[in-house]
Amino acid sequence: MTELPHETRDTPPPPPAPGGRRELELAEARQDLRADCSRCVALCCVAPVFVASADFALDKPAGVPCPNLRGDDRCGIHAKLRSRGFAGCAVFDCFGAGQRVTALFAGSTWRDSPQDAAAMFGALDVLRQLHEALWYLREAAHLVPRGPLHDLVDALIGTTEGLAASDAATLADIDTGTYRREVGDLLADVSAAVRAPGGRRWAGRDLVGARLRGADLREADLRGAYAIGADLRDADLRRCDLLGADLRGADLAGARLDGALFLTQPQVEAAQGDPRTTLPAGLARPGHWSAGR
16 A cells, blocks of 8 residues: 555545536536437447456457447446446446437448448547547636636637537548647646645656545646545545546545546546545536445
């Protein structure tokens, strides 16, 4: 277990507070970035590679349907994914890219039009990255006041929305590596601008199994940190930058996450929590949190 020096609170965090107006507005602005499986053709069950591990119970090549996928494009073990060894499926989120790809191909599916399958799967990969970037960028637009930095965020949102509206051939030509670096650099600038100085700088830090119960991590930079299995019970993570932080198996019981920066539903789903854990408006409390306690 990793021992790290930190400040702690003398009292437990207060009960969850309702989301502020700006957080609720942000949740509304992200509605089109939420997955709607009823408007998709199970692309996430076919396109990705599964590698036998703690996240997947078997190996599955890219482009091959998962053996649990039914003929009606529904998962045969959806209610038992975790217990059956498919935690990776339980935490996956396409950020609404699945239904957008399905609409892009006007109802054509990988089942009845196998000649389109490769293009559909490629479009899913690119659109998911663009939609995830929009998730962060729209939050950034709500964080920074009007001014030069806000203008840069608005401009990149417009560029990203334009790319996401492209046809399949144009999507295939997008250099996602360069694009993601551009987005990441801008989000780093936003994070630095909105967090108070003096927060812990633990970006990319190895926090696997770290004992951080009750830690005061307000305003900290934990982007890209490896917090797998970390003990973050009763920790205060408000205004903490969690962009890309690996929270698999982290214990967030009683933690304050309301107001955390750049947190996503997959990160929440991968962690453990309890009824005292607070979340930003627009993120759902995972069902397995209650079941696990």
